Amino acid sequence: LVWSYNFTHQRVAPNVRYLQLGSTGIFQIEQKTTWVDRHSDYNKENARAIAEDELMSMGGCVLNLAGLWGGERQPKSWVGRVATTKDQVRSKKSLHLVHGEDVARAILAIFDKWEKNKASGTRWMLTDGQVYCWWSLFVGWAREGKHVDEEPSKQSQWVYELMEEEGVKALPRDMETLGRCYDSRDFWKTFGLTPLRSRI
Template identity: 45%
Template sequence: MTELNTVDLLILGAGWTSTFLIPLCLTRNVSYAATSRPSHPLPNTIPFEFDENETESNPAQFRLLPAAHTVLITFPIRAKGASERLVRLYQQTHQGAVASFIQLGSSGIWDGGPTLQNKTGVWLDRHSQFDTTNARANAEEELLALSPSTPTTVLNLCGLWGGQRSVKHYVGRVAPTKEALKNKTSLHMIHGEDVSRAILAVHANFNRATGERWLLTDSRVYDWWDLASAWGDEHTTSKSQAASPYHEEHSPRKEGKGPQPRWVRELMNEEGIRGLPRTVEQLGRASDSRDFWNTFELEPVVGRLE
């Protein structure tokens, strides 16, 4: 963590994202500071915990934070008025500092919304109507409403993977039965490295982001049937296979992948699916994140799930 009075980036909530973001900051010489909860302090972080339900303003812990050009809020905010209060308390305790604010959100705000019933068809993008009953989405709108006087933006992230998060680990949980697998359609993901690159791109070009909500994916639409067929449930490898005396390089491909590949084959026959992955029309839902990558002239560098 940088010990300067003013840093380029202040990370409010050093969690999973910071394990990718901090190394990238170091590589690019972006000065930073990060916070963690006093109850679970992390090394080289500032103790800070924002209570979104607090009814009275308490600027004390905000004074411990350094001035920053960009403040990244990694934790969700749902309470009405909390987003505005966080920004106001930071500004009050850092007179003279001009900070921009990035809120990390979730693409889940579009789940269950009217998008699939409107004229856009199966595709949604950052301009698609989100679920207006979603408290997190409404708190993000509150933050965006502070622009342009206070530059703010929201990055709605799809599924996150990288490091210890491997999508392979979730097949057995997502599809424990054939019926559960039958109902699984599309999947959208983004690697922690690309999330970090996106954050620093916004930080460096905030004028392009002010007042805008963005949808971030790795530009791919994955099919759960395709993944389940290829991977199966990695936790079902038989003991006999695990104890094989033969070197894996010279052994036949392991077959202990659970029932998911068989279920996929059966479902393909039942649903008349001739090949995988299924088309977007067959999946019924797809996310278009081109606006972000085009605006900031970037491409995702990590694709093809592992």
């Protein structure tokens, strides 16, 4: 697509900039350390990663987004889909998010500072700077309604059972236990921004 555009628009092509929105999912492989950043290993066989690498080789920029939220996309509404059993709750470790407003700001900053920050041919990771513990979120969302006498959600009850079983004394769990922790400070520092919508 990029090659075709450049070939058919040779007069303007040198000034065209390409940005692809990707996912931090490409980093969900066995890593050497707990902390993962934009320079960490990623799944080079992933179809998205292959396309991203090709775009970068042609001077494009890639922005790998953590879980997108905002508006209708509320993480609390994902619970019924991702944690329907105690075993699913047991397997939940870290969660990384970024709000749509901050994604929009990031996109504008990339194009505004393309030359200064050498965006061409680069990959960036974008999160809100938080590493969320799924168990903490389940407990925080224990109350589904507004009645004083209602029971906590089953996910919350399972978390407390698991804390007892696994010797977890308090939440959130430590970073090593959470496993994969994303570090996206590089983007915010390079482009002179800080997240507006950090914490859910």
